[in-house]
C-alpha cells in the first residue's frame with residue numbers, strides 16, 4: 001500500500017499518513033463512508049478502532065448524588081453504586097499513538113459503561129472539547145475528506161472547508177493544552193439527550209464529566225519531554241494510591257436552545273445538575289479486553305432518550321461498523 005503525507009497534521013485533526021481509499025460503493029451509508037475515510041486517513045489496522053484507536057481501560061463505580069433522580073429515572077441515578085468500565089483514549093486512528101502526536105489534534109476521549117442492576121448497560125461517550133466541528137454526518141465526511149485531500153493548489157480543500165464552516169475552524173484552532181493525566185481534564189457529551197423523571201417532566205441536556213480535584217495541565221515544553229503514554233501511565237499510578245474522582249453532570253437546555261446541532265454550545269449560564277461521583281479505582285488489562293468492548297451513544301436506559309441531534313444515531317452506526325471491522 002502506498003502512503004503519502006497528508007494535510008491532517010496541519011489542522012491538528014487526523015493522521016500524518018494517508019493510505020489509498022477502499023473502493024466506494026453507491027449503497028454505502030454516510031456512517032460507513034466516514035469509517036472508510038477514517039481508514040483512509042489512518043490506515044486500517046487489525047483489531048483497532050477506526051477512531052480513538054489508542055486507549056486505556058479502568059474500572060470504578062458511580063455513586064448517585066441525592067436528588068439525581070429528579071432529572072431522570074435512569075436506574076444508575078438512584079440507589080446503590082453502579083459498577084462502571086471506563087476507556088480513556090487519544091483521538092485519531094493510529095494504534096499505540098504517543099500522547100504528543102499532532103495527529104490526535106489534542107482530542108482525548110472518555111467512554112463510560114454503566115453495568116446496571118437489571119443486567120442492562122448505559123454508555124456515555126465523550127470528548128475533551130465542549131462542542132463538535134460539524135452538525136451533520138455529511139459535513140463530518142466533508143471535513144475528513146478535505147483533510148485527506150492535500151495538494152499543491154491554494155486554497156487547499158481543508159482551508160476551503162474551514163473557511164466555509166466557522167464552527168469547525170473554531171474547533172480545530174481552540175487551544176488544547178496537554179493534561180497531566182486522563183484524570184485531570186473535563187469531558188463533554190456534546191450531543192443532546194432527553195432526560196425524563198418520574199413525574200414525566202422531560203428536559204434536554206448534555207453530559208459533562210469534570211475532575212473533582214480540578215483541571216491540571218502541563219506546559220508545552222513538559223508535554224514534549226514526557227513519556228509517550230504519560231496520560232494513561234500517570235492515571236494508572238494515581239489509582240494505586242487512591243480513587244481518581246470525577247463528578248457526573250448534565251447541562252440543562254433553556255427553552256429554545258438548539259438540541260439538534262452539536263456545533264452550537266449552550267451558554268455557560270445554563271443550569272448544571274450534579275448527578276454524582278465516578279470513582280476510577282483500578283486499571284484493567286487494556287490489551288486483553290478493549291477489542292471486545294463496544295460503547296454506543298444510543299445504548300441508553302429508561303429515563304434517557306435521544307434528541308433530534310442527527311449525530312447520535314449516525315455515531316452508533318459508525319461505531320458498530322468499526323467494531324465489525326476490528327473483529328476481523
Ligand code: HEM
Nearest residue numbers: 049051052087109110111126127140189190318319322323
Ligand atoms: C459524526 C460524528 C462521529 C463519528 C462518525 C464518529 C466515529 C467514531 C468511530 C468510528 C469510532 C470507533 C468506534 C469503535 O470502534 O468502537 C469512534 C470512537 C469514539 N468517538 Fe466518535 N465519532 C463521531 C463523533 C463523536 C463525538 C461527538 C464524540 C464525543 C462527544 C465522540 C467520541 C468518541 C470516543 C470517546 C470514542 C472512543 C470510544 C471507545 O473508547 O471505545 N465521537 N468515533
